[in-house]
Amino acid sequence: MKRIITALVAASAASTFAGDFIQWTDTSVSLLAGTGFEVDPEDQTTVTLEHANGWEYGDFFWFNDFIYFNGDQNSAGDDASYYGEIAPRFSLNKMTGKDLSVAFIKDWLIATCYEYGRGVNLDEYGHNMLVGAGVDLDVPGMDFVQLNAYQRFDLKGGNGESIQLTGVWKYSRPMGKTTFIFDGFLDWVVNDDGLYSKNLHFCPQVKFDIGTLWGWNPNRLNVGVEYDYWSNKYGIKDSNVFPTTQSAISLLVKSHF
Numbered sequence: 348m349k350r351i352i353t354a355l356v357a358a359s360a361a362s363t364f365a366g367d368f369i370q371w372t373d374t375s376v377s378l379l380a381g382t383g384f385e386v387d388p389e390d391q392t393t394v395t396l397e398h399a400n401g402w403e404y405g406d407f408f409w410f411n412d413f414i415y416f417n418g419d420q421n422s423a424g425d426d427a428s429y430y431g432e433i434a435p436r437f438s439l440n441k442m443t444g445k446d447l448s449v450a451f452i453k454d455w456l457i458a459t460c461y462e463y464g465r466g467v468n469l470d471e472y473g474h475n476m477l478v479g480a481g482v483d484l485d486v487p488g489m490d491f492v493q494l495n496a497y498q499r500f501d502l503k504g505g506n507g508e509s510i511q512l513t514g515v516w517k518y519s520r521p522m523g524k525t526t527f528i529f530d531g532f533l534d535w536v537v538n539d540d541g542l543y544s545k546n547l548h549f550c551p552q553v554k555f556d557i558g559t560l561w562g563w564n565p566n567r568l569n570v571g572v573e574y575d576y577w578s579n580k581y582g583i584k585d586s587n588v589f590p591t592t593q594s595a596i597s598l599l600v601k602s603h604f
Contacts, residue, residue: 372400374604375566379573381597385590386580387428388419393597405437405456412464430464436481436495448485456481458495476500477511490517490530499536501543509540526556528569536582543582550575552599566603573597 377395384391397410411431420426437457439447447455458481463474479497486492495513517530531551539545554571558564577593578585585591 368403370401370403372398374398375601376604377599377601379597379599381573381575381595383593383595384575385577385593385595386583387414387421388416390417390419391415391595391597392417404441405435407436408432408434425465428465430462432460432462434458434460451485452482453485454483456483456495458497460497474502476502479511488518490519492516509536509538509543509545511536522555524560526559526565528552528554528556528571530554544579544584546577546579546582548575548577548580550577554599554601569599569601569603571599571601573599 375397377393377397379393379395380391381393382390392415394413394415395410396413397408399408400406409432412429414428414430416426416428418426421428436459439455439457440453458477458479460477461474462477477497477499479495481493481495484492484494493515497511497513499509499511501508512535513532515530515532517528519526519528519530521527529551531549533550534546534548536543536546550573552571552573554569556566556569558566558568573596575593575595575597578591580591580593583589583591
């Protein structure tokens with residue numbers, strides 16, 4: 348997951364449609380301006396669209412990053428790029444109509460994800476399909492914690508097949524007239540496979556919901572910082588000749604609607 352799944356908020360924080368096929372929905376747009384990126388140009392501006400919903404048999408998440416290189420170009424000669432994911436999950440609780448929770452595991456899910464875009468990895472090796480299993484965890488104090496384990500499949504046969512572990516989380520607490528938000532994701536491809544090297548992508552955000560200072564609805568205006576660490580970015584082995592381990596920082600503005 349190359350973008351944070353913060354749209355997977357609790358139903359109470361999103362639009363709710365009780366009894367309908369779509370049970371809740373959340374859509375957001377973010378603007379990020381950052382530096383310290385590797386492989387692609389160092390300075391980037393990104394516009395991200397995100398949508399999530401809970402539906403009758405699971406949940407759904409989609410995002411698309413529109414990435415601008417601020418007048419520079421990547422190795423393909425592009426001055427901009429894009430990347431997105433479509434990630435439906437299927438809940439065993441919802442599909443069976445039974446509460447299958449055990450201890451701190453609230454739900455068991457079939458997890459899928461389709462990665463698409465234009466970039467070093469996707470141009471050379473094709474788009475990817477991820478299939479696996481997930482759990483939703485009941486962690487005291489957290490808005491949500493999700494863990495997914497995937498088998499990665501390259502749809503055009505360039506990369507081999509590898510295992511990816513993904514975790515996403517959100518923690519929020521009122522702080523005076525605003526709300527402090529700490530959320531993010533971690534993707535860990537645990538094994539080398541052909542040309543694709545194992546890699547770790549850790550991307551937390553720290554934000555404040557400052558729109559409430561002016562009486563706006565919650566999450567109408569979030570501001571903060573994103574840190575983006577990625578070892579062996581795009582599965583390209585890091586070296587002294589061609590560094591691919593990234594440590595980037597971005598300022599961000601985000602609005603839910």
